[in-house]
Amino acid sequence: MGALGAIMAYGTEAQQREVARRVLEEGDKPAIGMTEPNAGTDLGALGTTATEREGAYVVNGTKHWITGGGISRTNLIFARIQDKDGNDQGIGGILVDKGTPGFTVGRVEAAMGLRGIPEAELIFEDCEVPAANLVLRDPKDGFKKLMNGYNAQRVGASAVALGIAQGAHDLAIDYMCEREAFGKKLKDFQGLGWMAAQGEMRLDAARLLIYRAACNARRLANNVMLPEMREASIAKAFVGHEAFHSVSESLQMFGAAGYSSDLPLERMLRDVRMFQIGGGTSQAQLNMIARGIFSNR
Numbered sequence: 576m577g578a579l580g581a582i583m584a585y586g587t588e589a590q591q592r593e594v595a596r597r598v599l600e601e602g603d604k605p606a607i608g609m610t611e612p613n614a615g616t617d618l619g620a621l622g623t624t625a626t627e628r629e630g631a632y633v634v635n636g637t638k639h640w641i642t643g644g645g646i647s648r649t650n651l652i653f654a655r656i657q658d659k660d661g662n663d664q665g666i667g668g669i670l671v672d673k674g675t676p677g678f679t680v681g682r683v684e685a686a687m688g689l690r691g692i693p694e695a696e697l698i699f700e701d702c703e704v705p706a707a708n709l710v711l712r713d714p715k716d717g718f719k720k721l722m723n724g725y726n727a728q729r730v731g732a733s734a735v736a737l738g739i740a741q742g743a744h745d746l747a748i749d750y751m752c753e754r755e756a757f758g759k760k761l762k763d764f765q766g767l768g769w770m771a772a773q774g775e776m777r778l779d780a781a782r783l784l785i786y787r788a789a790c791n792a793r794r795l796a797n798n799v800m801l802p803e804m805r806e807a808s809i810a811k812a813f814v815g816h817e818a819f820h821s822v823s824e825s826l827q828m829f830g831a832a833g834y835s836s837d838l839p840l841e842r843m844l845r846d847v848r849m850f851q852i853g854g855g856t857s858q859a860q861l862n863m864i865a866r867g868i869f870s871n872r
């Protein structure tokens with residue numbers, strides 16, 4: 576969703592049509608390449624360059640932890656755009672297709688969860704792509720615009736975290752109706768009933784924050800609806816934290832069985848942990864929310 580949001584909002588019409596065709600006809604899942612070994616939260620420090628050269632751009636640099644890396648045909652790469660004299664034009668986005676000479680896939684990360692799709696290192700060595708692949712070159716606001724495109728990903732990721740937490744909660748509620756201890760069902764212990772009630776409150780609050788961010792999405796560019804940064808960050812930081820806590824509490828309800836990989840709870844716990852890191856850490860979201868609070872003070 577991160578790559579798609581940015582391409583649909585800021586890409587050329589030809590790029591939008593081609594990427595939409597790949598997604599709809601080929602099932603392509605466009606990857607977004609922002610993070611680098613020396614630029615994670617501090618994205619402004621990214622070192623990948625895309626330098627103009629005779630109707631083309633030459634990309635150099637290394638990305639890592641890129642979801643879909645190596646399987647996605649379309650890769651939206653964040654790079655420092657340079658004119659043909661090497662002058663910095665700010666951070667922009669450029670499309671690099673899988674299979675382009677000079678583009679190789681390196682290490683596949685040994686992630687603790689979400690193993691249905693790989694995270695990989697993408698290496699660009701004098702990788703030449705047509706100038707028409709440039710998605711955004713705007714020395715003043717390019718980076719800000721690309722990050723706006725990412726707000727859709729933050730809301731989408733929050734919805735995935737919520738889905739995992741809801742799934743774990745539902746399993747726990749069913750189990751509470753079956754499992755007996757001290758001659759009664761778990762659901763009849765007041766303390767456990769309160770744990771279930773608190774889970775219900777957490778999930779409701781998380782769901783409402785996601786809906787708010789999605790419902791208030793505004794038309795930013797190219798008629799594409801993107802959520803607002805503050806609401807997307809609040810949703811992501813809150814849901815990431817609460818979804819993890821909620822899965823942990825649901826796992827607790829199963830006792831030892833919850834800790835076993837015979838049940839899906841342990842996988843859910845590993846999977847849901849990611850949502851406090853990927854797509855911008857919880858601390859990065861809090862920084863953005865705090866910046867908003869104090870921007871006019």
Ligand SMILES: Cc1cc2nc3c(=O)[nH]c(=O)nc-3n(C[C@H](O)[C@H](O)[C@H](O)COP(=O)(O)OP(=O)(O)OC[C@H]3O[C@@H](n4cnc5c(N)ncnc54)[C@H](O)[C@@H]3O)c2cc1C
Pocket residue numbers: 606607608609610614615616617639640641642643686689694849852853854855856857858859862
């Ligand atoms: C499963 C998974 C999938 C991912 N997929 C993608 C992808 O598709 N594309 C992509 O580009 N990236 C992807 N990432 C990378 C992810 O976006 C980064 O890991 C994340 O932005 C954090 O960067 P970092 O790992 O370098 O941590 P760092 O930036 O080094 O942060 C380390 C710690 O310091 C904290 N920290 C750093 N700066 C500050 C600050 N200013 N204030 C407070 N705390 C701070 C962080 O919150 C964190 O706790 C993925 C990561 C994971 C785990």
